[in-house]
Amino acid sequence: MIWVWSKLSSVKWMDAWEERFYGNQNAVITLMKGGANLRVEVYNETQEEAEKLREYWGGSVRKIAQENWVAKSAVVKPPLKIRSEIVVTMEGDGPKLDQLRKDFSDRLVISVPPEMAFGTGDHPTTANCLRLLVDEAHRRKGTDWNFLDLGTGSGLLAIAARHLGALAIDAVDYDEAAILVARRNCERNGLSLEDESVKVEVGDVFEWEPARQAEVLIANLFSDVLIAAMPRIAKWLQAEGTLIVSGILNAQWPAVREAGEKEGLVFGEPVQRGKWTTAQGRHG
CATH class of the missing domain: 3.30.70 (Alpha-Beta Plaits)
Incomplete structure (x- = not known):
């Protein structure tokens, strides 16, 4: 049934x-x-x-x-290419995935088959997060940084962060079904959940607490959740850390920005694709 x-x-x-x-x-x-x-x-x-x-x-x-x-x-869409670093595909294990890895041998190929989860990569919010994550990883190359992923969905951003150099990963979603899929995707893409530095778990952003602050924190959440949870999110961001917020409709961005500014965060120019906004912020 x-x-x-x-x-x-x-x-x-x-x-x-x-x-x-x-x-x-x-x-x-x-x-x-x-x-x-x-x-x-x-x-x-x-x-x-x-x-x-x-x-x-x-x-x-x-x-x-x-x-x-x-x-x-399910409709398997063409692979999504992020900068010159990452290729995201909906292909699962099999000859097509093997061929993609041969064709893009100089890039990280992440396999996220369509399942009961979210964030397969081609939605503007997830794609924008990936682009900004790649840029931030380049900026932090040669340094130690931890990654916190709020609203992980399929686990795509956590997988990318690990391969881009994050030492520790905390990935959280309120949805148990999404977390089950995220864990499968992590294992599929080389992240062992037996590694104590990788945590993929169910958590409510209003109740859950991370084990550590993060140098890079992505919160891809509903705008009303972002606004209400901003005091907690700001607390979880390391003093010199970078916050990436997404899942925001363009019309809702001013309210999200104001909530962040009340917590001492300063945002750069937002990235808008269609009706969606993604932005980077830091402690002022």
């Missing part, structure tokens, strides 16, 4: 829902008749996964007959 979590929402939140579940091949967003509301549905393999979504977002859960929903809906 398949367990379906669903929730009705105002159409004004469509962008936020699309961003949160982008890359989740089990998610469907349907515009309702009349155009004022939408329905968000996520297909889960277990009742527990569906109930976790209901616990966090509200809505309802129902049971339907089993189908290979991922296989039916």
Whole structure:
């Protein structure tokens, strides 16, 4: 059986829902008749996964007959190239992935197959984070730095950070299903979870505490979560650290920036792609 979590929402939140579940091949967003509301549905393999979504977002859960929903809906997109460093592919293990690694032998090829998670790399928020992460890793080359990934989703940013030189990784998401996928992706891409310097775990940004401050911190979260959690996020950023915030609609950026400035953070010029904003900040 398949367990379906669903929730009705105002159409004004469509962008936020699309961003949160982008890359989740089990998610469907349907515009309702009349155009004022939408329905968000996520297909889960277990009742527990569906109930976790209901616990966090509200809505309802129902049971339907089993189908290979991922296989039916998955569309493998062309690989995403980040700077001259990284290639992100939705190909899993197999000849196509082997060929990609041969074709891009001078780059890191990260495999993130479509599963019940988020952040496959081609959404503007994740892609912008990757570009800024590569730039920041170059700036810190030859130095020791730790990485904190809030809202890790598929684990893509954590995987990239490790290969770019991060000594320790803390990757967190509130969603247990996402963390299971992130852990699989880490193992698939050479990050051993038996390594004590790599932690990929379930955590609520308002309750969880990291083991250490981070020199590089990426928070790819809803704008309202970023704003409310900014005092905690600023505390987790090392004195000379770099904060990258994303998941922000352009219209919401001023409020996020103001929340950061209240905590003593100074932001540079934001990067905007389409309707999404990503920005870098540091302690002033």
